[in-house]
Amino acid sequence: MSRQAQSLLVTLLGSAVLRLSLTDVYLRYVKAGLRPYLLVAGVLLIAIGVVSFWRDVLVQRQPSAGRTAATDHQVEHAGHDHAHGPAVAWLLLLPVLAIFLVAPPALGAYSANRGSAVVGKPTTAFAALPPGNPVDVTLSDYASRAVWDKGRSMSGRTVRLRGFVTPRKGGGYYLTRITIACCAADSRPIKVGVSGAAGGFPADTWIEVTGRYTPGTEGGRNELIPRIQVTDVHEIAPPREPYEQ
Numbered sequence: 001m002s003r004q005a006q007s008l009l010v011t012l013l014g015s016a017v018l019r020l021s022l023t024d025v026y027l028r029y030v031k032a033g034l035r036p037y038l039l040v041a042g043v044l045l046i047a048i049g050v051v052s053f054w055r056d057v058l059v060q061r062q063p064s065a066g067r068t069a070a071t072d073h074q075v076e077h078a079g080h081d082h083a084h085g086p087a088v089a090w091l092l093l094l095p096v097l098a099i100f101l102v103a104p105p106a107l108g109a110y111s112a113n114r115g116s117a118v119v120g121k122p123t124t125a126f127a128a129l130p131p132g133n134p135v136d137v138t139l140s141d142y143a144s145r146a147v148w149d150k151g152r153s154m155s156g157r158t159v160r161l162r163g164f165v166t167p168r169k170g171g172g173y174y175l176t177r178i179t180i181a182c183c184a185a186d187s188r189p190i191k192v193g194v195s196g197a198a199g200g201f202p203a204d205t206w207i208e209v210t211g212r213y214t215p216g217t218e219g220g221r222n223e224l225i226p227r228i229q230v231t232d233v234h235e236i237a238p239p240r241e242p243y244e245q
Helices: 003-021 024-028 032-061 069-083 087-101 139-148
Strands: 159-167 173-179 188-196 206-218 225-235
Touching: 003 024, 003 032, 003 087, 024 032, 139 159, 139 173, 139 188, 139 206, 139 225, 159 188, 188 206
Parallel strands: 188 225
Antiparallel strands: 159 173, 159 206, 173 188, 206 225
């Protein structure tokens, strides 16, 4: 791969990063707080690629005055061989094209079924829920209260949860969210077993459920999946930010 091609690749990579950062698509990969860093990185990559490209072009257009004909021939021949280097280097362009043409979706039911739904133990006491019924609760907060507080802080309360559908082995489904600390690479699923008037939905459908805490957990090895007794459920549009933090 020639130096000009390398510069072009860096420019395209920067353009891809900038394109993702200027839309909500970047939220499929990293948390919202990293947007400024992505913007800066995209601009810097574009600047490096453009400057490097024009520098190489100017060097080629201004050959040394003392160059002999033999040297010119050797340089031309070496450049010809270099230009026909390993074609596999161009495969580096494929991820960039994929971002431009078909941006991969956010992690969903497929990833959730292959990860362990581990509920981390909180370091502080659970605060009382806001007044009113139903009360909006994040899926991670519900799971934490259900597992580590045995649902005491939700006793007698009606809660409203939002998430996507992950099929459950043996029938039914889990209400699921993916949580991230930094990016999709450190993601883990949070699941809540749904019972009662749960209805049936395809995998990855975003839904809103209203119901009450019910005791007990389920799940495989190293998993603690709490439950909710549903009284109402309906489909909703996917949220702007697909992950909980």
